[in-house]
Amino acid sequence: MKLERDFYTRDTLTIARQLIGKVLIHRTDEGITSGRIVEVEAYIGPEDKASHSHKGIRTGRTNIQYGPGGYAYIYLIYGMYYCMNIVTNVEEKPEAVLIRALEPIDGIELMKKRRKTNNPINLCNGPGKLCTAMAIDKQCYGADLCGSTLYLEDEGAAIDQEMIIATKRINIDYAKEAVDYPWRFVLSGSRCLSAKP
DNA sequence: AAAATGATCCTT
């Protein structure tokens, strides 16, 4: 079942935890790719020094975060890689969840071609990698996740809450006290994580 | 107008 708007317009940490186990799907002219989410990080607006919308910074890049949840926030990092976030909560709350790793499901051959590797566990085990594998780029900025091109589905099988581990976020050393917030959620034991829990 | 800065990945 496709996730609808009401899934996205809620509390960000609740959504982040519930995103583990959901399936991300992207339909392109080249074909369909999909993967099961196994790692995410929450970025919670003005109060979070690690967030792009820290202090309510509103620019061309962060603007989509200020709308309602259920839209894609895509940005280029280090001049080379795209990262995909899911905008969460309601209007004027600039919050989002970064998708950090997936276990590939559909379109694995296409992913291998795009990523130039044959190792299936090296296709989507990082935020830049999964965007390359699924051809998620600037064109996806602001995409409505309640549409039919880029969206999420619930597999049906619920994840045991004990299998979801909360840890510190990755590579945000610049974020002062926020470096210690346990806002990264991973599926325990997954072979496709970007780093050890 | 110019400088600084990365929510990363790959190679050594």
Next chain:
DNA sequence: AGGATCATTTTC
């Protein structure tokens, strides 16, 4: 441990 590489943001 270091370099690639550039859009976006911040600063002058």
